[in-house]
Amino acid sequence: MSETKLDQLRKRLDEVNMSLLDLLSERARIAQEIGIEKEKQGVPKFDPVRENHMLAELTSANNGPFDDETIRHLFKHIFQASLKLQQVDHTKHLLVSRKKQKEDTIVSIRGVEVGGGSPIMIAGPCSVESYEQVRQVAAHLKTSGITVMRGGAFKPRTSPYDFQGLGIEGLRILKEVADEFGLRTISEIVDPAHIELACQYIDVIQIGARNMQNFELLKAAGDIRKPILLKRGLAATIDEFLHAAEYIVSRGNTQVMLIERGIRTYEKATRNTLDISALPILKQESHLPVLVDVTHSTGRKDILAPCAKAALAAGADGVMVEVHPNPATALSDAQQQLNFEEFTRFYDDVRNFTLVPR
Numbered sequence: 001m002s003e004t005k006l007d008q009l010r011k012r013l014d015e016v017n018m019s020l021l022d023l024l025s026e027r028a029r030i031a032q033e034i035g036i037e038k039e040k041q042g043v044p045k046f047d048p049v050r051e052n053h054m055l056a057e058l059t060s061a062n063n064g065p066f067d068d069e070t071i072r073h074l075f076k077h078i079f080q081a082s083l084k085l086q087q088v089d090h091t092k093h094l095l096v097s098r099k100k101q102k103e104d105t106i107v108s109i110r111g112v113e114v115g116g117g118s119p120i121m122i123a124g125p126c127s128v129e130s131y132e133q134v135r136q137v138a139a140h141l142k143t144s145g146i147t148v149m150r151g152g153a154f155k156p157r158t159s160p161y162d163f164q165g166l167g168i169e170g171l172r173i174l175k176e177v178a179d180e181f182g183l184r185t186i187s188e189i190v191d192p193a194h195i196e197l198a199c200q201y202i203d204v205i206q207i208g209a210r211n212m213q214n215f216e217l218l219k220a221a222g223d224i225r226k227p228i229l230l231k232r233g234l235a236a237t238i239d240e241f242l243h244a245a246e247y248i249v250s251r252g253n254t255q256v257m258l259i260e261r262g263i264r265t266y267e268k269a270t271r272n273t274l275d276i277s278a279l280p281i282l283k284q285e286s287h288l289p290v291l292v293d294v295t296h297s298t299g300r301k302d303i304l305a306p307c308a309k310a311a312l313a314a315g316a317d318g319v320m321v322e323v324h325p326n327p328a329t330a331l332s333d334a335q336q337q338l339n340f341e342e343f344t345r346f347y348d349d350v351r352n353f354t355l356v357p358r
């Protein structure tokens with residue numbers, strides 16, 4: 001059977017398709033190289049001025065049959081596809097990414113492992129208020145089998161008139177009590193200048209939600225060789241959270257733990273909205289251990305246990321909760337800290353949690 005005119009035209013079109021594919025692929029490879037150069041120079045990938053310039057040149061050279069609007073539309077799609085290629089290539093190379101390291105990072109807090117598959121419970125007062133207060137908490141935690149205690153010495157509070165913490169004196173108290181009871185400690189540091197000194201007193205440096213993008217603090221945390229607990233910012237996307245962790249890891253400190261602490265939404269029933277979906281996403285995207293701060297995310301004692309269980313079911317490597325000998329008199333977070341009896345009940349409930357229906 002002889003070739004019809006339609007067959008011939010389609011054959012030519014198929015050949016043009018192949019040539020276009022070759023040219024598009026070549027263009028994409030060049031765009032990738034441009035992306036690498038831009039990365040080195042630290043300039044943004046998206047360049048609307050350059051795109052407008054190319055579109056102007058293309059439309060002025062356009063002799064039809066496509067009109068200028070169609071040419072602009074088609075090329076804008078090509079630019080977007082190139083941009084995506086440049087960005088995907090970039091995230092693939094993040095040190096915190098699963099693509100870079102398949103195995104889970106295990107953080108060792110002086111021998112206590114986080115991220116190794118058996119979740120940890122971290123507990124302690126919101127603020128270090130006195131030696132006696134911390135000692136009471138430590139004694140209770142020790143009898144409960146807790147190995148890592150938190151306690152805030154530098155308190156970035158919403159109001160400057162609220163209790164700001166005991167500072168270095170608070171770190172000293174933590175160390176003295178932790179040494180007595182054989183506990184490890186976590187405390188927030190807010191000033192890059194305090195990081196080195198803090199290492200003499202505590203085992204984990206926490207970077208708080210409000211400082212998640214304090215880049216000088218992140219760099220200082222990256223320059224030491226101690227575990228870091230990085231909190232998600234109150235309005236930070238998962239991508240921003242991972243990039244903040246990258247600041248630390250890229251300077252050689254690989255002992256980083258991420259902690260979800262709730263994000264700001266319109267919901268008022270809880271203090272923040274615990275973003276449970278962030279857990280499996282973070283575990284997929286990154287090899288770093290991921291914990292959940294149930295106290296700050298919910299701000300409510302009555303739902304701490306179900307939220308902690310949900311976090312563990314979603315893959316969390318641990319839970320952090322606040323405990324105080326007498327929450328009603330606490331200098332910070334009086335509403336949401338657990339007393340010893342409440343903590344014991346909470347811990348038993350979460351520890352006995354199983355996904356298998358009974």
Ligand SMILES: O=C(O)C(=O)C[C@]1(C(=O)O)C=C[C@@H](O)C=C1
Nearest residue numbers: 031034045046047050079082083
């Ligand atoms: O020329 C550049 O700077 C590129 O990054 C390439 C390219 C393109 O595909 O043409 C991609 C993204 C930018 O927004 C602009 C142009």
